[in-house]
Amino acid sequence: MKSRGSEPAGQAPVAGLPQGIQPPHTPHNPNAPLPGQAVAYAPTQASPPPKTTPTKTTLKALPTVRDHTTDQLNPSGDEYLPREIDEFGEKKVMANGQLLGGRTYRCRTFLVPNRGDRLFMLATECARVLGYRDSYLLFNKNRSLFKIIASQPEKDDLVAQEILPFSYRSRQIAIVTARSMFRQFGSRVIENG
Known part of the structure; x- marks a missing residue:
């Protein structure tokens, strides 16, 4: 390649540009590989960037406030006592x-x-009617509801009453009192409420 005297060394003349205007000059990196060359990557010895996150993490717990009930159970042991x-x-x-x-x-x-x-x-049925994804969220968001896990004889009776399908006999089934559901949700659990 011939180089003209008016052009800087290392640049070829560019066709289509008027005389005296040069294309932008990209600095040459002597360590950059040429196209077609195999590149051997070596780990860099650069220091890690400074940490911008706080060292203490804050945990946001779900609220455990019982709106209108105490943490004490009634004499039959199936729902919390109301505050008011x-x-x-x-x-x-x-x-x-x-x-x-x-x-x-x-x-x-x-x-x-x-x-x-x-x-x-059934807690799962209540959760579905009220728009909760599952009974876990129903009880988690409504701490005044007391979850009762049905025993095996109770589940067998629910199968006999055709409340539960036979295949649910081996699953954990949560039940809740109708009164506590009414106390918590009012008209939302009532037909045409």
């Missing part, structure tokens, strides 16, 4: 969970053997 009593709401439901005034629940209710005449609901 809503007189207007108490006129709509009986102590065993049966609704008054012709109201019906959006979830199926049932009796559980050896637990008296108290009405219960």
Whole structure:
């Protein structure tokens, strides 16, 4: 290649550019590999960048506040005791969970053997009706609900009542009292509520 006297060394003349205007000059890196050459990578000895994250991590726990209940269970051991009593709401439901005034629940209710005449609901069904992904989130977001894990005889009875399918006999089943669901969600668990 011939070089002209007016052009800097190492640059070829560029066609199409007017005389005197040079293309942008890219600095030459002597360590850069040429196209087609094999590149051997070696670990660099550069120091790591300074840390910008704080050294202490803050953990955000889910709220454990019980809105209107204490952490003590009632004498039958199936729901938390309320802190305050809503007189207007108490006129709509009986102590065993049966609704008054012709109201019906959006979830199926049932009796559980050896637990008296108290009405219960499946936690998974309540979660679905209320728009929760699963019963885990229902209980996690509503700490005033007491989760009861059904025993094997109770699950067998629920299968006999056709509340549970037979294949669920070996699964862990959470139930909750109908009264505590009404106390927590009110009209959201009532048909046309």
